[in-house]
Amino acid sequence: MNNRRKLVIALGAGALVTPFACFAQQQGKVWRIAYIGPSRAITMATNIAAFKDGMRENGMIEGQNYVLDEVYADGHYDRFPALVDEVLKRNPAIILTNTIASVRAAQQATKTVPIVFLANDPVGSGLVASLARPGGNTTGLSSQNEDVVAKFVELLREFLPRAKQVAILLNAGNPTGRTMFERARASAGKLGVSAKAFEVTSPESIDAVFRSIVQYKPDALLIPNDAALNDQRNRIAAFGLKNRIPVVSSNLNYVESGALVSYGPFTLDLNRRWANYVKKILAGANPGDLPVEQPTKFELAINMKTAKALGIKIPNSILVRATKVIE
Numbered sequence: 001m002n003n004r005r006k007l008v009i010a011l012g013a014g015a016l017v018t019p020f021a022c023f024a025q026q027q028g029k030v031w032r033i034a035y036i037g038p039s040r041a042i043t044m045a046t047n048i049a050a051f052k053d054g055m056r057e058n059g060m061i062e063g064q065n066y067v068l069d070e071v072y073a074d075g076h077y078d079r080f081p082a083l084v085d086e087v088l089k090r091n092p093a094i095i096l097t098n099t100i101a102s103v104r105a106a107q108q109a110t111k112t113v114p115i116v117f118l119a120n121d122p123v124g125s126g127l128v129a130s131l132a133r134p135g136g137n138t139t140g141l142s143s144q145n146e147d148v149v150a151k152f153v154e155l156l157r158e159f160l161p162r163a164k165q166v167a168i169l170l171n172a173g174n175p176t177g178r179t180m181f182e183r184a185r186a187s188a189g190k191l192g193v194s195a196k197a198f199e200v201t202s203p204e205s206i207d208a209v210f211r212s213i214v215q216y217k218p219d220a221l222l223i224p225n226d227a228a229l230n231d232q233r234n235r236i237a238a239f240g241l242k243n244r245i246p247v248v249s250s251n252l253n254y255v256e257s258g259a260l261v262s263y264g265p266f267t268l269d270l271n272r273r274w275a276n277y278v279k280k281i282l283a284g285a286n287p288g289d290l291p292v293e294q295p296t297k298f299e300l301a302i303n304m305k306t307a308k309a310l311g312i313k314i315p316n317s318i319l320v321r322a323t324k325v326i327e
Contacts, residue, residue, distance in 0.1 A: 030063075030064070030065060030066060030067060031065065031066040031067075031093040031094070031282060032066070032067055032069055032090060032091065032092045032093055033066050033067070033068050033069065033092060033093060033094050033095075033096060033278065034068075034069045034070075034071070034087035034088075034090070034092035034094070034095045034096065035048065035051075035068055035069065035070045035071070035095075035096045035097070036071055036072075036073070036080065036083050036084065036087065036095065036096070036097040036098075036102050036106070037070065037071065037072040037073065037097075037098065037227070038072075038073050038075070038077065038097075038098050038099045038101075038102060038227035038228050039072065039073070039074065039075050039227050039228050039230060039231035040072055040074055040075070040231055041070065041072050043227075043230060043231045044072070044098075044227070046268065047098075047267065047268065047271045048068070048070070048271075050268040050269075050271040050272045051096070051271045051272065051274050051275060052068075053272055053275075054271070054272035054273060054274060054275030054276065055275040055278065055279075057272075057275065058275050058276065058278070058279040059279075060275070060278070060279065066278075069087055069090055069092060071083045071086055071087060073102070073228075074203075074231075075202065075203045075228040075231050075232075076173075076202065076203075077099070077101045077102075077171075077173035077174070077228065078173070080099075080101055080102045080104075080105035080106075081105045081108070081109070083102075083105075084102070084105045084106050084109045084110075085109060088109060088110060088113065092113060093113075093114070093281075093282060094113070094114045094115075094116060094278055094281055094282070095110075095113055095114070095115045095116070096116050096117075096274060096278075097115065097116075097117055097118075098117070098118050098119065098227050099119060099174065099227055100119050100120065100121075100122075100125045100127060100174065100175045100176055101173060101174065101175060103115060103117045103119060103122075103127050103138065104127070104175075107127070107136070107137075107138060110137070111136070111137055112137060113137065114137050114138075114139075114281045114287040115137055115138045115139075115140075115287070116138075116139060116140045116274060116277045116278065116281070116287065117138065117139075117140035117141070118140055118141045118143060118270050118271065118274065119140065119141075119142065119143065120142070120143050120144075120145045120146050120176040120179075120180070120225065121142070121146045121176055121179065122134075122140070122142050122292055123292075124146070124176075124179065125175055125176060128292060131291060131292040131294070132291050132292075133288070133289065133291070134287070134288050134290070134291070134292055135288040136287075136288045137287055137288060138287060138288065139277060139287040139288065139290040139291070139292055140274070140277065140292060140293075141270050141273060141274070141292065141293045141294070141295075142292055142293070142294050142295075143225060143264075143265050143267075143270065143295065144265060144294055144295050145176075145180065145224060145225035145250050145264060145265070146176060146179055146180050146183060146224075147183075148224075148225070148250050148263060148264045148265070148298075149180045149183055149184045149187075149222070149224045149225075149250065150183045150184060150186070150187040151187070151263065152184055152187070152222045152224075152248050152250075152263070153166065153184060153187045153188040153191055153193055153195075153222075154187065154191070155248065155261065155263055155318070156193075156219075156220050156222070156246075156248055157191055157193075158315055158317060158318055159246075159261070159307075159312055159313070159314050159315060159318060160219055160220060160246065160312070162219075163193055163219035163220060164192075164193060164194065164219060165193060165194045165195070165196070165216070165217075165218050165219060166184075166188060166193060166194075166195050166196075166218050166219060166220045166221070166222050167195075167196055167198055167213045167216055167218035167220075167221045167222070167245075168181050168184055168185075168195055168196065168197050168198065168221075168222045168223075168224070169198050169200065169209070169213075169221060169222070169223050169224075169229060169236070170197055170198065170199045170200065170224065170226070171199070171200055171226040171228050171229050172199040172200060172201045173201070173228065174226050174228070177197075177199070177224065177226065178197075180224040181195070181197045181224070184222060184224070193219075195222075196216060196218075198212055198213055198216075200228075200229065200232075203228070203231070203232060206232055206235065206236075210239050213239075213243075213245070214243055218245060219245075219246075220245060220246045220247070220248055221236075221240055221245050221246070221247045221248070222248050222249075223236065223247065223248070223249040223250070223251075223254065223259075224250060225249075225250040225251055225264060230251055230253060230254075233249075233251070233253050233254045233257045233259070234257045234258075236254070236257075236259070237254060237257040237258035237259045237306075238258065240258070240259060240260070240306075241258055241306065241309060241310070244310055246260040246261070246306075246310055246312060247259035247260055247261075248260060248261045248262070248263075249261075249262045249264075250262060250263060250264030250265075251264060251267065252264075252267070252299055252301045252324065255301040255302065255303045255306075255324070255326060256301075256303075256326065258303060258305075258306055259303060259306065260302070260303055260306045260307060260310065260312070261300070261301065261302055261303075261318075262299070262300070262301045263298070263299070263300045263301075264298065264299065265295035265297065265298055265299075266295065266297035266298065266299050269295070269296070269297050270295060273293060277290060299323040299324065300318070300321050300322045300323055300324075301322065301323065301324040301325070301326070302314055302318065302319070302322050302324070302325050302326070303326045304325060304326060304327050305326060305327070
């Protein structure tokens with residue numbers, strides 16, 4: 001075989017290698033992993049700690065095998081395109097992010113840097129082609145919160161059987177907010193409960209939204225999962241207590257802040273499982289071939305102090321299912 005023919009064959013074989021496979025060829029490198037957070041660093045601290053735990057479980061130590069480049073939108077989702085541009089300038093090996101809006105911003109900015117998400121309804125929102133074969137440079141974990149929110153009203157009815165109307169707090173910048181509201185409203189309608197959406201456009205607008213909710217006089221306030229709203233959980237829980245409105249969320253953090261009940265996926269477990277994707281991609285896997293995973297653990301938490309303050313008796317049917325009870 002002559003040298004020219006050898007060169008043509010070598011070039012042809014190289015063309016078959018995906019842009020992601022080159023990672024496997026770089027042994028001993030300290031990888032730069034970018035994290036684009038939707039809220040504040042302090043709010044996401046436990047989630048980031050869970051991810052780092054997962055990395056250690058996969059044999060990757062921060063500072064030795066990777067560095068984590070963290071940037072945060074502080075609840076302003078319109079900042080995502082600029083944050084994506086910022087991290088891309090530092091040549092990350094992988095981008096991690098939590099929300100549909102940030103995933104879309106990353107997808108619009110790069111077709112080569114792998115994107116690993118934790119998001120609601122990734123197929124319905126168009127982030128991936130399917131759970132089994134996401135395609136492109138994107139994969140990750142589905143939170144299934146769009147399904148969880150439909151169960152909120154059923155749960156509410158167990159401790160507030162006479163509830164007639166509920167308020168649902170949404171982040172106007174979250175594309176899945178309206179979808180989750182419609183699912184909650186449909187679930188409520190089957191039980192004879194009406195539902196009304198109240199949208200927060202920015203962290204600064206939340207007090208005005210609170211005033212509108214008080215005027216509506218709901219029997220409860222439901223909060224579908226949203227990272228930016230989670231940043232405001234202390235204010236939301238305090239608002240509920242002050243106005244004697246039970247707060248139901250999909251995030252355990254709310255109950256720890258004084259909300260009445262939470263039910264949803266075990267978020268820290270999902271953040272820990274991010275590391276599995278990182279390891280596979282750095283070993284050369286194509287993200288588009290890695291199936292999107294779904295939650296395997298769900299948690300039901302109750303704040304009994306809040307129940308007592310609101311004069312609500314939590315039935316045993318809920319208590320026996322609870323994974324965490326705050327006395």
